[in-house]
Amino acid sequence: MDFLVFQYPMITIQACLDGLLLGILFALIAYGMALQWGVMNIINIAQGDLVILGGYIAYFMYLYGIHPAWGVIVSPIIMYFVGIAIYKLVINKVVDRDLFISILATFGISILFMQLMNFAFGADVVLANSGYGTTMLFDNNVVLPNSKIFSAFISIIFAICLVVYMKRSKLGRAIRATAQNARAAKILGVDTEKVYAATFGINAALCGVAGALISITFTIHPYMGLPYTIRSFMIVIVAGLGNLPGVAMSGMGLGIFEEFADYILGTEFRIGSVFLLLVLILVYRRFKLSRKREYLK
């Protein structure tokens, strides 16, 4: 192992920029996770598989000759309805139950989706080529694909739209009210069932956007879902529910961490290091809280 990162500062800059752009995407997925966790109190293990499904929609558009960037618009629309369907079939039966039930049920959905995607799209690693070219910085020492910049830009736009929507619209207000106190919201005439369905749909749509962007910038594969779930879970527990700047910051931090882990430990340990980081963060927070005789809630 030679630590190239420390010998050449350009690689450090490269890793930071890559990680930053990647982290913005993670933050978008994590925002969906935080939304459904806060509103419905469920943890969705199938989050990553929704992302991958969204990615395949964009990939299919690419196969049929449409520019995959349009997937950013098409994929969330389709995924919204997929999300509503999942909600109606499964999630509405686990909303009020024990959290572990929701974890296990969505784990089942995740396995189902993995295998269905494997049948439908094959087990190859695929990429929707956007043909955007690359940007060279610092005397051609740092190479940034334009698709990554594009994806970060689109993610930010979507995040801003969502925040405005949640603040201003009627449904957004209903969602926030339900998150605060579902019972009180129900008494005051909010149709919580509808709110839950819409929340899950919005979450799936966000996953769709992120998936379409991932299919352009990185690669997708039917079995790659779980790492995205774990990343978004990690970002949410670091940032806390309902802390949007925190989600963005910890998303970018995670992206940078991953790029450095990739350079230092090697690509084969990249996913493993993400999962280990999750364990370490949880253990750190547990010991920190246990000094005050508290625990993570």
Added chain:
Amino acid sequence: MNKNSWILYIGILVFGLVAPFIFPAFKVQLSILCVLIVLATTWNIQGGEMGYNTFGNILFYGLGMYLCASVQVGMFFPLAEWTESGGEKTFVHTPSQFFQGMAAGLVVAAVVPTIVAGLIGYAILGLRGHYFAICTLGLGVAAGEISGGIEIIGAGQGFTTPPFPNIGGLEARGEFFYFLSFGALVLTFIAVRAIYTTRFRLILNAIRDNEDKAEAMGIETMKYKITGWMISAFFCGLAGGIMGGLVGYIDSTDVAFDGREMGVFMVLMAILGGKGTLWGPIIGATLFHFFKEGFWTFFLGWQYVALGVLIVVIVIYFPEGLMGWLREKYPERFGEVVDEADRKAQVELK
């Protein structure tokens, strides 16, 4: 223990001992069933009795698998060359070497995961509920990813365990592994049953029902939680070591740390049979094994689809499991005192 249950236990024991001779074609299946029952029963100590739902017992299972095979090879041959050459082609175990290696390997496979469980348990058993579940899920996957990058145990290409020595052919191999796994099952059952009759089980149940109150009553919950996890880890490691020899080939993510299969199976089996009961996981594992073999045989290729649907259906419509259902139907049989008038009133209310 009354007379009837003695007859039941002896009946099952005798059946277990003669089963491989009655069903010679199903020896491997029966061995796998024994391993599944061990895994479900030990998961139940966590998930059922203690209320700490874990996806992480797969960690000990996989660890046991790798350790047993590594010790079995490493005692007699250089491990690195073995994995590089794909195993059996260069080195051959003599029968006595094979059995010695297996015995030592199983001891290591049971003891090391127990220690690991103690250390990890100290760190993560302070997490509660879903944080614990996700953390253990992360541990299991991380172990799979990391072991897939370590050269000496075969990295991505896998690790061939020592083949059974050339005595008695396939029949002897099947019988050897069957009796090994049946022995593990009997050992697990005796141990778990003994635990469940002591105060230890009551403490675990107290932790499940209300950990804060249990602590307030003066129980050092951390100590009991770690002990409980170490007991599961012991038997999971043992089961993993046996399974490694039985399958004959270890791959990091598809065989050893297979969270998608074995890691979910053990949860599912315990839930199907009924969490928090002695017999639930055993019945659940047996039923599940039949389901699974049916799916894997008749819906080949669609088995994961079927598995996903099965998980969702069981979790949503059957979360109490078979034993829970029976308990609701015949509470007298479970030693619960039923007030007839109260029960009637409840039925009318429904």
